Amino acid sequence: MNPIARELNDTIKGTLLDRVLSDFGRKIFFPRGIVAQTTEATERAHRFNATVGMASREGRPIILPSLSRVIPDLSPDEAVSYAPTAGVPELRRIWRDEIRKKNPTVGDAAFSLPAVVPGLTSGLSLAADLFFDVGNTLILPDMFWGNYRLIADERHGTKIATFRFFSATGELDLDAFAETVRTATGSKLLLLLNFPNNPTGYSPNFSEAERIVTILTAEAEHRDIVVVLDDAYYGLFYERNTYTESLFAPLCRAHKNLLAIKVDGTTKEEFTWGFRIGFVTFGGASIDATGYDVLVKKLMGAIRSSVSNSSRIAQSLLIRLLTSAEHEAEKKHEFETLKTRYRKIKEILASRADHPRLHALPFNSGYFMSFRCDGISAEALRIALLDSGIGVISIDDVFIRIAFSGVDTERLPELFDEIFHHAEAL
Numbered sequence: 001m002n003p004i005a006r007e008l009n010d011t012i013k014g015t016l017l018d019r020v021l022s023d024f025g026r027k028i029f030f031p032r033g034i035v036a037q038t039t040e041a042t043e044r045a046h047r048f049n050a051t052v053g054m055a056s057r058e059g060r061p062i063i064l065p066s067l068s069r070v071i072p073d074l075s076p077d078e079a080v081s082y083a084p085t086a087g088v089p090e091l092r093r094i095w096r097d098e099i100r101k102k103n104p105t106v107g108d109a110a111f112s113l114p115a116v117v118p119g120l121t122s123g124l125s126l127a128a129d130l131f132f133d134v135g136n137t138l139i140l141p142d143m144f145w146g147n148y149r150l151i152a153d154e155r156h157g158t159k160i161a162t163f164r165f166f167s168a169t170g171e172l173d174l175d176a177f178a179e180t181v182r183t184a185t186g187s188k189l190l191l192l193l194n195f196p197n198n199p200t201g202y203s204p205n206f207s208e209a210e211r212i213v214t215i216l217t218a219e220a221e222h223r224d225i226v227v228v229l230d231d232a233y234y235g236l237f238y239e240r241n242t243y244t245e246s247l248f249a250p251l252c253r254a255h256k257n258l259l260a261i262k263v264d265g266t267t268k269e270e271f272t273w274g275f276r277i278g279f280v281t282f283g284g285a286s287i288d289a290t291g292y293d294v295l296v297k298k299l300m301g302a303i304r305s306s307v308s309n310s311s312r313i314a315q316s317l318l319i320r321l322l323t324s325a326e327h328e329a330e331k332k333h334e335f336e337t338l339k340t341r342y343r344k345i346k347e348i349l350a351s352r353a354d355h356p357r358l359h360a361l362p363f364n365s366g367y368f369m370s371f372r373c374d375g376i377s378a379e380a381l382r383i384a385l386l387d388s389g390i391g392v393i394s395i396d397d398v399f400i401r402i403a404f405s406g407v408d409t410e411r412l413p414e415l416f417d418e419i420f421h422h423a424e425a426l
């Protein structure tokens with residue numbers, strides 16, 4: 001093992017982190033190579049800086065005029081220079097403050113400075129690099145974003161164990177969750193929770209959120225737990241009784257044997273899908289400043305060895321957006337756009353509550369709602385809709401997922417009329 005990796009591992013000996021890192025997580029380190037030497041030179045090389053592989057003139061990055069013309073407000077540095085491995089420090093601090101503001105339960109609990117990654121997918125994959133091993137089991141609800149299978153199972157050989165998401169009465173099936181947590185084998189428990197959920201559009205209410213935390217805290221008495229929180233759709237909560245914090249907030253201070261990893265980003269939260277900017281943040285009751293430093297260095301090693309760093313121009317634009325005086329009002333406006341669509345769908349479904357073929361699963365948040373297809377093939381319904389020029393997603397031939405985020409409110413009645421019509425005609 002590389003001496004720097006050994007040094008990092010020695011500083012966390014005997015702690016939770018020592019026990020839960022994957023083989024790769026133990027091996028990886030951030031080299032004292034070009035990036036680290038460049039950082040040193042940025043601070044100290046006042047005469048010539050001949051370190052980084054960028055082209056500059058008179059101390060500023062070269063930028064082609066046809067590009068600078070379309071982004072007049074950004075300096076060449078903000079537009080085209082490399083971003084630091086873990087992201088532009090100002091953006092990292094802004095996002096840390098955002099996490100505290102959105103999650104009052106965090107209180108004065110410590111967590112790592114969020115590290116910038118190229119979108120949530122990358123954040124999830126990097127978290128998996130550091131903690132998922134061949135032979136580990138990852139617990140997921142039976143309704144989950146399909147990409148988790150590629151990340152956990154195909155990339156890391158980590159098997160997926162699911163629990164039933166909804167009970168027969170339409171609440172989260174937390175008895176099934178508790179049972180799966182209790183009976184999963186292994187000394188390290190891996191979980192991935194995603195609220196608002198893709199594909200159902202469900203988020204827990206207060207008592208459900210509390211029970212999830214209680215179940216995990218109790219289990220942490222017996223073994224180590226790593227919980228990844230995929231908060232892609234954070235903030236799109238449309239009902240009053242919904243738990244509006246990330247589960248990262250209670251979990252990051254829940255138990256000494258529990259590590260919470262928050263993966264979030266501006267993709268959906270700030271309506272910047274193609275910017276490719278996400279964040280990875282670590283929190284755990286037993287982790288001190290040294291532990292967070294080791295985690296971030298290992299994450300930086302994983303970033304450096306895969307994507308190197310994230311888009312600089314996207315980070316510069318986000319700093320402008322997040323510090324703009326109008327930002328909050330603009331975001332609220334678009335939240336209301338999505339909430340109006342949600343309300344319209346609830347209104348449409350109220351008159352179709354006992355449809356024999358399409359059963360709406362509970363939803364209260366996010367971009368999506370899903371139907372369970374009873375007695376018909378979801379894939380056949382998808383194809384029939386496609387033949388009429390309508391695109392929806394079919395899952396396991398049982399569910400269809402509708403992204404109402406992509407349909408204007410006025411056109412929702414027509415869309416749902418078509419869906420019901422085709423389901424009846426099959």
Ligand SMILES: Cc1ncc(COP(=O)(O)O)c(C=O)c1O
Nearest residue numbers: 119120121145194198230232267
């Ligand atoms: C639950 C969930 N997580 C993560 C992502 C991916 O986000 P990103 O585009 O930032 O990689 C998506 C995108 O559809 C998603 O639905």
